Amino acid sequence: MAFTSAVITFPGSNCDRDMAVALEKVSGTAPHRVWHGDSELPDGLDFIAVPGGFSYGDYLRCGAIASRSPIMKAVVAAAERGVPVLGVCNGFQVLTESGLLPGALLRNAGLNFVCREVALEVANAQSLFTSAYEAGQVIRIPVAHHDGNYFADEATLDRLEGEGRVAFRYAEEVNGSARAIAGLLNDAGNVLGMMPHPERAIETTHGGTDGRGLFESAIRGLVGA
Amino acid sequence: MKVRVHVSLKPGVLDPQGRAIHHSLEGLGFAGVNDVRAGRLFELDVADSVSDEAIDDMCRKLLANMVIENYRIEKVAA
Numbered sequence: 346m347a348f349t350s351a352v353i354t355f356p357g358s359n360c361d362r363d364m365a366v367a368l369e370k371v372s373g374t375a376p377h378r379v380w381h382g383d384s385e386l387p388d389g390l391d392f393i394a395v396p397g398g399f400s401y402g403d404y405l406r407c408g409a410i411a412s413r414s415p416i417m418k419a420v421v422a423a424a425e426r427g428v429p430v431l432g433v434c435n436g437f438q439v440l441t442e443s444g445l446l447p448g449a450l451l452r453n454a455g456l457n458f459v460c461r462e463v464a465l466e467v468a469n470a471q472s473l474f475t476s477a478y479e480a481g482q483v484i485r486i487p488v489a490h491h492d493g494n495y496f497a498d499e500a501t502l503d504r505l506e507g508e509g510r511v512a513f514r515y516a517e518e519v520n521g522s523a524r525a526i527a528g529l530l531n532d533a534g535n536v537l538g539m540m541p542h543p544e545r546a547i548e549t550t551h552g553g554t555d556g557r558g559l560f561e562s563a564i565r566g567l568v569g570a
Numbered sequence: 571m572k573v574r575v576h577v578s579l580k581p582g583v584l585d586p587q588g589r590a591i592h593h594s595l596e597g598l599g600f601a602g603v604n605d606v607r608a609g610r611l612f613e614l615d616v617a618d619s620v621s622d623e624a625i626d627d628m629c630r631k632l633l634a635n636m637v638i639e640n641y642r643i644e645k646v647a648a
Contacts, residue, residue, distance in 0.1 A: 406635055413632065442635065449637045456586050496583060496638060521584070 348372035348568050350392040353420065353436075355381040355411045360397035360434065360542065367544035368394065371560040381414040390428055391567045393420055397434030397489070397542060407450065407492045408438030417443050429473055429563060430536045434490055437529075437538035446529055446538045447505070448497030453490070454521025460489040462552070464516035465527055465541060469509050472530055473566045474537045477558035483516050484555035486541040493540040495522035495529070505529065512537055571618050572646040573625055577634045578609035 350368050354361045361378070369375045376394070377387045386393070400411035411417065417439070424430045424445050432440035440446045453459060462485050470480040478484065497505065502524055505511060513528035520540070528539030543556030579585050585607050592606035612633055616625070625643055634641040 405632070409632065409635070441637075447637075449635055451584065451638065452586050454584065454586050456590055494584070494586075498582075521586075 347374050348391055348564050349374070349387070349389050350376040350394065351379045351387055351390050352376045352394045352396055353379050353381065353416055354396070355398070355400035355414060355439075357400045357402055358396050358398035358435070360544065363542075363544045364394045364396040364433065367547045367556070367560060368392070370547060371557060372564050379416060381411065381416050384415040384419060386416070386419045386423055390423065392563055393423060393428060393430045395420065395430065395432040395436030395439050396544075397436055400435055400439065403492075406438075406442065408435055408440075408442040411435075411439045412442035421445060424531070424536050427533065427535050429567065431474065431559075431563070432536075432538040433542055433544065434488075434493075434540055437540055438492065440536065440538040445536050446531055447501055448495055448523075448529070450492050450540070451494040451496050451521075452492050453494050453519075458489075458491040459493070459519055460487075462487045462546075463519050463527075463541065465513045466516045468511045468514045469530065471509070472512055472534050472537070472562075474530075474559050474562050475512055476566060477562040484558070485546070485553050486543055486556050487545045488519060488541045490520070490540055493520040493522065495524075495526040495540075497523060502526075508532065513539055513541070571616050571620070573614040573616055574644040574646055575612040575614065575625075575629055575633050576609060576642045576644065577612070577629075577639050578641075579607055580638055580640055583638045 352365045438450050467478040467482045470478045510530045514525040515527045543559040546553045546556030587608045588606040595603050629641040
């Protein structure tokens with residue numbers, strides 16, 4: 346069965362092509378490309394990716410303007426129906442700004458733009474996006490962001506941890522994120538936001554293939570393998 | 571009608587930019603600065619018919635992120 350996916354592009358997205366290539370390489374089917382000004386998604390989607398970049402020049406707050414764009418209404422509605430949604434980097438910021446995920450992403454604690462490969466611990470290997478990994482496995486995935494410092498109040502953080510909604514944690518200091526959160530699931534488990542870029546680690550020429558498991562998990566979970 | 575919306579980080583939200591500005595002030599030799607918090611100011615020019623509720627809604631839906639920020643609305647005499 347074909348895997349039907351879509352990659353959303355906003356003005357200023359710059360990882361949309363990488364995301365589309367990753368989805369095609371791993372699933373065998375090229376994703377639909379959807380523009381921010383569209384108000385409807387293609388029918389029958391198995392998976393929606395909100396890619397990284399600097400949507401709307403990061404004006405106001407990172408992801409703030411993109412999260413109010415026409416297509417995001419459709420993405421939020423699809424997520425609420427249970428369609429899996431992956432937001433990477435700026436896509437994670439868009440998902441928190443749209444209310445699909447709790448909390449916010451603040452300026453990195455060290456104030457620097459961080460662009461390097463980091464070690465991540467798989468904190469939840471039971472989710473739709475992480476089942477190809479082992480719990481506690483340490484993987485290496487690149488990050489490239491200025492505003493990845495995850496913030497939520499203490500009660501929310503306790504609840505997120507208690508519910509197993511932390512998918513990935515930084516296994517080293519990166520940006521000051523609360524509880525070292527690098528990737529977060531919604532309560533239904535069909536939305537994942539993460540600052541690291543799994544789409545940049547799917548081929549050996551990338552220097553590593555640890556990101557492949559995320560796409561393999563989702564594809565296997567959705568259409569079988 | 572001119573409206574100013576002041577957006578500031580909630581207490582308890584770390585403000586690395588404010589900290590860097592604080593550090594820089596100290597570097598310039600200004601003593602006695604206990605803390606610096608960076609915020610944002612929006613100046614809106616809106617029709618007189620726009621209600622207070624609508625302005626409040628603008629703040630909640632876009633100008634401020636209620637997870638991390640507070641806002642204050644100030645109407646400015648023309």
